[in-house]
Every structure is written in structure tokens, then in C-alpha cells.
């Protein structure tokens with residue numbers, strides 16, 4: 588079944604209210620960016636994959652690299668397409684949603700959800716509510732109660748004040764008030780260098796170690812991105828020096844970076860992002876590397892509903908993914924906002940688990956009317 592056409596759309600969907608993410612401080616997000624790829628086969632199957640970045644870069648190499656790579660290939664040739672995209676990444680950072688669209692088309696061709704073609708280990712995965720803003724303690728406690736009422740058993744909060752002592756004090760209070768009812772993880776986004784309109788005081792090794800030890804004493808599940816994601820030596824030393832679980836990897840990509848992280852024992856929890864780190868096939872290969880080292884694999888999913896759908900299929904294909912990130916920080920980042928490009932949002936069941944979509948391919952339907960309405964770029 589040959590691929591006969593491939594299209595690119597960049598939709599910029601306005602958010603109802605600005606979202607103040609910790610990874611882009613001082614520069615609130617006002618739009619949901621959907622970089623959507625549509626793969627069309629000779630019998631009219633349409634496969635979709637989407638990330639939230641790189642559309643302009645992809646557009647620049649669309650005719651020179653992406654179309655020649657895909658047109659005329661069998662939809663089953665995922666290895667060759669993945670290898671071609673590794674080359675394309677030299678020109679256009681993170682082109683991986685192209686490969687996800689091929690997998691969606693392949694699943695539709697085979698009549699199978701992607702995770703069943705990759706191992707079919709679990710039909711549902713425990714979801715944790717992942718918040719993205721810094722909020723006052725009182726509001727976070729209310730959020731935690733809402734998550735508990737909705738069935739969540741784990742949540743993640745952010746630490747990103749200029750003075751980490753404020754983060755520790757806030758987290759301690761949140762743990763004291765709701766920690767007996769919900770497990771809590773912490774993400775400090777030290778892997779990010781966006782400083783928006785103010786300069787961020789970066790953590791060094793000693794500061795990170797003191798914070799890890801304090802969070803361990805509070806019963807925190809893990810600390811995420813305590814240092815820059817390419818500070819392999821620092822991360823390895825930190826992990827060896829604290830009892831707290833260390834997580835990271837959302838900004839790393841391709842097999843060799845994760846191989847290095849694993850070789851140096853940088854993390855307990857490896858957070859590969861399917862649409863940002865290499866696509867379905869590379870994510871699945873990295874998952875195998877993580878499995879061989881007996882570590883936890885759990886996808887990072889902070890893009891949008893299409894990114895979550897792709898990650899769910901990788902998570903569902905393996906046995907060592909005990910939970911998955913469910914980006915959810917209402918009211919400004921509700922699941923309905925996150926999944927606006929889907930005809931049906933991906934929801935968590937009352938027991939805190941989320942189903943891997945059971946339809947063929949990704950098992951989700953893209954709202955193309957919405958994409959076309961907000962498209963600022965088409966190729």
C-alpha cells in the first residue's frame with residue numbers, strides 16, 4: 588500500500604485564557620500550536636500525526652526532503668522512513684510527527700491499533716494529573732481535591748520560584764494537607780532555557796542535591812529535570828547521591844542520547860516524548876533500552892491530545908510503563924483545551940486509568956474543520 592501524498596498544516600488555536608507555564612516563564616502561552624501531518628495512501632487511507640512545534644522548519648524541507656522520503660514508499664516501511672527522518676532532523680528539528688502519521692495510516696491499513704502492532708502489553712495505563720503552572724498553595728490544594736474526586740491517585744506539581752526555599756515550603760504544605768490521599772511528584776523544569784521576560788536562577792548540583800533530599804523526606808515520588816538534560820555527569824552524580832527518584836529525558840532525542848543517559852545511570856525514570864523525541868519506532872526502541880536496564884519508562888506528553896494519543900500507544904506496547912503523564916491544569920489547561928483538535932477528548936476513567944484508544948492506528952479522529960479554520964500554514 589503505497590503513500591501517494593503527504594500534507595502539512597500548522598494550526599494556531601487561540602486559548603481562552605493565557606497559560607503561564609513554568610517552562611516558559613514570563614511569556615504566557617496564548618495559542619495551542621498543532622503541527623499536523625496528513626499521510627494519504629493509494630487507496631485513500633489518511634493517517635495523522637501531530638506535534639506542537641517545527642511546522643515552519645518542516646515546511647522549509649517539505650518539498651526537498653519530506654515528500655521525496657515518503658511518496659512512493661510502502662506504508663509498512665517504517666524503518667526506512669524513521670531513518671530518513673533522522674537525516675531530516677539535521678535540517679528541521681524534531682520532524683517526528685511525520686512518522687506518527689505513517690503509523691496511523693499503517694494501523695488503519697492493518698485494522699489494528701498501533702500498540703497491538705508493537706507488543707500489545709496493556710490496554711490501559713494509570714494516568715497522573717500533570718499541572719503546568721505555579722499556583723498559590725490554596726489553589727493547588729483545591730486542584731488536588733478535584734483530582735482525588737475525579738479518581739486520580741497521583742499528581743505532579745511544579746517547583747520554579749527564583750528562591751527554591753519558597754517551592755519547598757509550598758510543597759511541604761501541600762503534602763501535609765493532601766499527601767495522605769494522593770501521591771505527589773515534582774517537576775522543576777531545569778532542562779529548559781527559555782527565560783521569557785525575566786532571567787531564571789538556574790540550579791547547580793549542590794542546590795539540586797539539597798532539594799532532592801528535602802523532597803525525599805516529604806515522601807515525594809520523583810523530581811523531574813533537576814539539571815540540564817545534557818549535563819550527563821551532573822545528573823549521574825545527583826542520582827547516585829540522593830535516595831529520591833530522578834526523572835527526565837523529555838528534551839532528549841533519538842537512541843544515542845538515551846543510550847548515554849542509561850549508560851551513565853542518570854535517571855530512575857525515563858520520560859521519552861513520542862512526538863518530540865523520535866516518533867513511535869524510536870520511542871519503542873528506547874523503551875527496550877530502558878527495559879534492559881530495569882528502569883521505568885513513562886512518556887512525557889506535554890504537547891496536546893495528538894501527542895498524548897501517540898504516547899499512549901507506545902506506553903500500551905510495553906510492560907515497564909506503570910503510569911503516564913496526563914497534562915491537566917484546569918481551568919487554563921483543561922483536557923478539552925488540550926484535545927481541541929480531536930473530535931473526542933481523551934478522558935481518564937473513575938479509577939484513574941486511561942484507555943489506550945482502541946480504533947485502528949492512533950484510534951482518534953482529527954477535527955479537520957477546526958484545523959482548516961485556524962491554519963496559518965499549509966503545504
Ligand SMILES: [Mg+2]
Pocket residue numbers: 774776811812837887
Ligand atoms: Mg517535565
